[in-house]
Amino acid sequence: MTLLDSDVWSGRFFSGGWRSSASEQPVLEPATGDRLGTIGVVAPGDVRRAAARAAEAQREWARTSPQQRAAVLRRAGELFTRHAGEIEDWLVREAGSVRAKAGFEVGLAIGECFECAGLPTHPQGEVLASQEARWSLARRRPAGVVSVIAPFNFPLVLGLRSVAPALALGNAVLLKPDPRTAVSGGVVIARVFEEAGLPDGLLHLLPGDGSVGQAVVEAPEVRVVSFTGSTAVGRAIGEQTGRLLKRAHLELGGNNALVVLPGADVAKAASAGAFGSYLHQGQICMTTGRHIVHESLLDDYVAALAAKAEALPVGDPAREEVALGPIIDRRQLERIHRIVSDSVAAGAKVAAGGEIAGAGYRATVLTGLTTDMPAWQEEIFGPVAPVVGFSTVEEAARIVDDCPYGLSVGILGDVGTAMRLADRIDSGKVHINEQTVDDEPNAPFDGVKASGTGSRFGGAAANIEAFTETQWLTVRPDIADYPY
Template structure:
């Protein structure tokens, strides 16, 4: 980004040079979440600095060291000038302060949709730009004819990776009725075999949930789902903060486990009979971050044109991120692709200035 073209030469009706150039926005506040504290901080901190801004970083208070102090030390060792990057750990009051401070011009927020709405409202009152990357209840569509074993492997990774504590986690498995029973059985078998425990103790697939409050929320949604008629085919239990990979089947669209973002290792599976029904199930949810489609590529391409989602991955699950790819969602998942790649980052962290130049002072009729 420091060496990327910072504007363009425009045509003009007058005898002058005309430019549209990108200028640093000023001070950028980065508010990062707990779940991937290093990458979800650096993906805003690095481009904002590279484009000439100063940055105020507020990590989640639960991950203030790995999401804040560690980054500060790296940049200090690299020789970043003092004051270019500042760290301000804290809770909700601190978050409000780094949004409302008059010195701040741009806010880059990653977190829950509820918190993002408050950030967006506060930023709007102060006429500031807020780039909001929020939650997701992402759908994985398994088309008729798909390889069930490979699909279940993709689905297990999408739902259980990092204990489901990812905005891109597969929160809804939409499986064609011809494969439904086989898919539920295969996914449940995988869930039952995945080792859960302290990652420091050996090779495990799932570690702990972030804290007791989040664990209680996950378990409450699972219990509510069962009360609403879902069937438990794997998991549903926990030992301390270690929650077992959980599979729920026989859900309705209104079931809380299908309708809400769980942010835990829970895989709700629902069947569909037609492609139109699959599209309706995807689009009926307020979130629109990531969709995976497994099976026939031609059919998947048609579906990709019809689903409301910031990202679509054909024959891959929903958890996907690359530094040079635009990242973001629609609807309750945020305000668009504001991270990744030169175009998105430059738009996020700079202001456009129109600049004209003449060789002499222009003549005027007054």
């Protein structure tokens, strides 16, 4: 039996073992529309029962030794390593990933598990000064039950980056993957932790629609909600958790800028820009959505970027050597084309692409834009590179910040000038002489403004802040004297 043998999960969901579901939905391959299997989907009642079981199991897990929790995370990392090829196959077929992106995602998953294996023994408190004759401590304790709601684009790692640290720090988890990637973003994680020896009841895989998403937020046992997805849905979850007095960690959309400074190497800059805009068909929150190029380089940059775009083949990554795979579904594909078409109707020019290609979209370069056009204003979530020029660093800073999002910025060129620009812009991440897409398990991952609620992913400090509560504890050697 392989790790992802469909006999284990077909028509089932994971909640204290693999359970038969009252309803099912097909697992589809976006490149072809072929049926890859059938996943069990849950109802709000299943969520309520799972949350109750999770709360009960979590109390014992929190008392488990740090070494035992760390061992589960290490075994999970080893299992991801051992089954990497099988998992990559699912990312290619179900998520439409090209093989290189799938391998990168599995590599991040492996790193996440090994990085989180250090969390159980990481210092989780401090000794405080006190005016009284006592010991005073601030200590971190598990939050309890954590709900993780993950998207379709990097389904494995964007779920695991919350699941792994939450479990490592002594919590139980309700995982709701995007229904379009319920295997690579859900079944994979459940099977790995099942085989790694995670005790029953701590991880629940709960695929379903919006009512299930609402249920995993509202369950009384849930104390923390970790959501990655659109800004619109994130706002709704933030309102919901605020009303319920729960913490929400929201990593949302982005319309990320790549600034090409005067004197930059145009060939290298175009290579960076193409990678930033076209990796995984532009379906990444950190995708380069705005290219801001100094006027002295603008024409050369557009020509170089357009040449790269025209050379990138689009197709089925499971059956062809392609650079761009399918868009996740027809609705999103048509949305991308509508944004491009509306921008062209408003006066933008297509320097490359601009066409639907089967289930995918050709790598596209747009010029002649004004900053009020849809392709400049909106998060496209497709392989589209809009390019505008600038004359001064002050103008570049203004264009970068004239955007509701603040997730990631890349700056290419002179490091001194880039640092001065970095000091002026409002972004959760700034990469100098790199494009906008990057992630490492030990680095904080955050966005500001409409891109999220700040650093709640990656690195020991962010993970401990995200998935634990602080308790003040005082201890005296004898009972204190009081004036009553």
